[in-house]
Amino acid sequence: MADSSLRPSNNSNWWSRLSDQLAPRRWLEPVLLLGPAGLWLFLLLVIPTLLILEISLVPGLRLGQPAEGYGLGNYLQILQPVYLRVIGRSLAFALGSTLLCLGLGFPVAYWLALMSPKRWRNLLLVAFILPLWTSSLLRAYAWTTILRPSGVLNTFFQGLGLPAQNWLNTPTAVFIGLTYSFLPYMVLILYASLEKLDTRLLEAAADLGATPQQQFWKITVPQTFPGIAAGCLLVFIAALGDFVVPTLLGGASSMNISRLIYNQFLGPTRAWGFGSALSMVLIFAVSLAIALLLKYGDRSTVTETSQ
């Protein structure tokens, strides 16, 4: 019965021998397991983030110019009306697309979790989130072919005798694109939450004379609130930092914070200090949203759906 490979073997695997020899040293195994990934993340994420924090405190830093000492100049620059408008626009894009995702996603998740045929339920859910597997760049590009003046939508409108719409390069296109990009995440998280809904509560409420509306607002919504909060914050964060959709669909009028940061580094201005300050503001905004999620949301919903 004995599987020879399970005996302390005399094979020449150096790591095996090393860990045999060092087995009594209890600190070694955790260090071997956690060290490499930890070092990688520390070197390439923690230190770089601290570095942009430092650079953001050097006013007017540009590539190839000597630094002039610390100050809050870059952060004060963000307070100029033109940049405040960019931040306001980013928040509006994120908030608007979050509400659209919630409004459109809730009925779908509800139908999937509670009303769809049980046999096909898993397959139907997978089918809804399948577009996430395709490139986000190509999905945004697909909308440009639909929304451009001579695009599919206007050809269709013309056929119906409706006036042509010029939605490409307007905020409308950005809202459509962002909603399209993040709707599957919302449905996935709401589904996980609705699936756990105790339907006996609904039946009990119906027996006691509650109307369907009352059942929905007094039972379904409060019971799934952690999922709603998690879904909203996830979409909000993703939409806030999105770059591709506002660039491809929004045109020049839809400058948001990601595009502004991009321009500071890869555009003509090369203002690294200002770009770093904007990045710190974005990281701060996202951290705030995460803190709210951890405080009010249901953690298990989030971890389950991130699988």
Add this chain to the structure above:
Amino acid sequence: MAAAPKVTWQSLFSTVMYGFMYFPIIVLAVYSFNASRYSASWEGFSLKWYHSLFQDSRIFSALMDSLTIAFVAVAVSAILGTMMAIGLAKYRFRGKGLYRGMAYLPLIIPDIAIAVATLVFLASAAIPLSLWTIIVSHVVFCLAYIAVVVASRLQNLDPNLEEAALDLGATPFQAMMKVLIPQLAPGILAGCLLAFVLSMDDLLISSFTAGGGANPLPLEIFSRVRTGVKPDINALSVVLITGSALLSGVAEYVRYRSDRHRQRLS
């Protein structure tokens, strides 16, 4: 009782939303066969965009760059991420909360901020940008996603099996390789597929860490579609979507199989 599904407003609404999700993809697919370059009206079936796509050596070398980056980054991340997930599940130590927070950081910080931070770091360390700097920066988020997926699978495992192996005389290393890793394999595979797709899809981090030498596919696509509609990009979309559909099919099949396996065990 096999009642016919009732038509409700929710089911109708859901049908419309399924249409919304697939409409852009269908449009891309249909227009990739359209003979006309600019018009949205149908001007005959043609394979010329596929023809010009397969003649396009820039696209091909960009695809090769992307595949190289994704394969190397995912391979490194699979090892580091799995080790991290096992380590976090197994040990208690001081500063574990901080370590865990760092591990989840790449999932939280927006791509643009990671991209900026990596660029500033590479510039201040005077490291020249190349294909390798892209790979190294992709490992950061790939390993975090793989660790999350593996960690969720670790929660459902039976820890007694590893202890049994240790009792039977296996070294800790053998117990890990022969008992733990095979049980984790579906989770590792699912995590790798997710990381692979994210790596192939990444535009921002690649843009900031690619020097002149490397030009991954998203950068090539982005520079082309910025300036309007390109029918050969429609053809490329169809090829890539077919590829990712196959990949997602494999992923969902693996998950389905491992779920069934788990159900049978419990």
